[in-house]
Amino acid sequence: MASRTYGQYCGVTTAVELIGERWALLIVRDLLVGPRRYTDLKQGLLRIPTNILSTRLKELQEGGVVRRVPMMNCGLVYELTPYGRELEPVVLALGRWGFASMGDPSPDDVVTADSLTVALRTAFRADASAALPAADYELHVGDVALRVQVDGASLRVTQLAPPAPPVGGRRPDGEADLVFASGPGIRRVISGELTPAEAIDAGVLEVVRGEASLLERFAATFHIDPGSLAAA
Numbered sequence: 342m343a344s345r346t347y348g349q350y351c352g353v354t355t356a357v358e359l360i361g362e363r364w365a366l367l368i369v370r371d372l373l374v375g376p377r378r379y380t381d382l383k384q385g386l387l388r389i390p391t392n393i394l395s396t397r398l399k400e401l402q403e404g405g406v407v408r409r410v411p412m413m414n415c416g417l418v419y420e421l422t423p424y425g426r427e428l429e430p431v432v433l434a435l436g437r438w439g440f441a442s443m444g445d446p447s448p449d450d451v452v453t454a455d456s457l458t459v460a461l462r463t464a465f466r467a468d469a470s471a472a473l474p475a476a477d478y479e480l481h482v483g484d485v486a487l488r489v490q491v492d493g494a495s496l497r498v499t500q501l502a503p504p505a506p507p508v509g510g511r512r513p514d515g516e517a518d519l520v521f522a523s524g525p526g527i528r529r530v531i532s533g534e535l536t537p538a539e540a541i542d543a544g545v546l547e548v549v550r551g552e553a554s555l556l557e558r559f560a561a562t563f564h565i566d567p568g569s570l571a572a573a
Contacts, residue, residue: 345358345362346358359400359401359404359406360401360404360406360428362397362400363393364386364389364393364394364397365397365400365401366432366435367386368382368386368394368397368398368401368407369401369406369407369421369425369428369432370432370455370456370459371385371386371453371455371456371459372407372419372420372421372425373421373426373428373429373432373459374454374455374458374459374500375420376410376412376415376418376419376420377418377419377420378415378416378417378418378419379394379395379398379419382394382398382419385453385454385455385456387451398419401425405422405424405425406421406422406424406425406428407419407420407421407422407425408420408421408422432459433459433462433463436459436460436463437463437464437565440463440464440528440531440532440565440567441567443528445525446525450525451483452482452483452485452525453485454485454486454487454500454502455500457480457482457485457487458487458498458500461487461489461496461498461563462496462498463565464531464563464564464565465491465496465562465563466561466562466563466564467494467496468494469561469562469564470491470493470494470496470561470562471493471494473491473558473561473562474558475490475491475492475493476490476491476518476519476555476558476559476562477489477490477491477517477518477519478490478491478517478518478519478520478521478555478559479501479516479517479519479520479521480521480522480523480527481520481521481522481523481549482522482523482524482525482527483524485500486500486501486502487499487500487501488500488501488517489517491562516550517550517551518551518552518555519548519550519551519552519555519556519559520548520549520550520551521546521547521548521549521551521556522546522547522549523540523545523546523547524545526540526543526545527540527545527546529545530545530546530556530559530560531560531563531564531565532564532565532566532567533560533564533566536557536560537553537556537557537559537560538553540556541553541556
């Protein structure tokens with residue numbers, strides 16, 4: 342357990358004591374994507390001091406949120422326990438809530454593969470995708486590349502490592518229907534501030550391969566309306 346307590350008998354208090362310390366919830370966010378080695382977590386959280394990462398992992402293990410297990414070809418990895426995985430809807434709800442206040446990124450802000458994966462899961466609208474044909478996207482944001490497969494109400498996000506550089510031309514068999522690139526400005530498409538066509542004209546999105554019309558399906562499938570959150 343975290344060394345600091347609030348001295349209150351309350352479920353919210355207990356939750357904050359377990360995951361409220363600085364960096365703890367971001368460690369949980371990355372582990373929601375999948376098991377990670379210590380070095381993977383450190384690379385995904387560039388600014389976390391190594392002693393703080395070690396301390397937070399120890400606290401999360403003591404709290405029953407994280408465990409350390411052997412994995413074939415990877416050695417020991419950290420993963421969420423079943424209790425820890427119950428945080429997924431909480432983390433996604435926090436992501437939607439925070440989306441309304443994100444604003445523009447600062448020059449030092451980075452997008453990681455895990456943060457973008459969770460962002461897509463946060464914005465995913467299963468109700469909308471269930472009414473649309475299946476779609477297979479490859480999204481590049483800086484050095485991050487993701488394969489995003491949507492089929493009905495099902496979403497699968499796979500991290501491509503090392504990222505293959507986008508190349509134009511005919512779609513090879515087995516590759517995504519649409520390959521496109523963006524920067525953090527993709528937030529403006531997910532929020533509905535820009536339509537896909539406007540985003541292309543503004544240089545926010547670039548279609549590398551495939552039909553640009555598929556971006557309309559992407560925008561319908563991944564959407565958060567900050568105005569509705571503020572009004573709720």
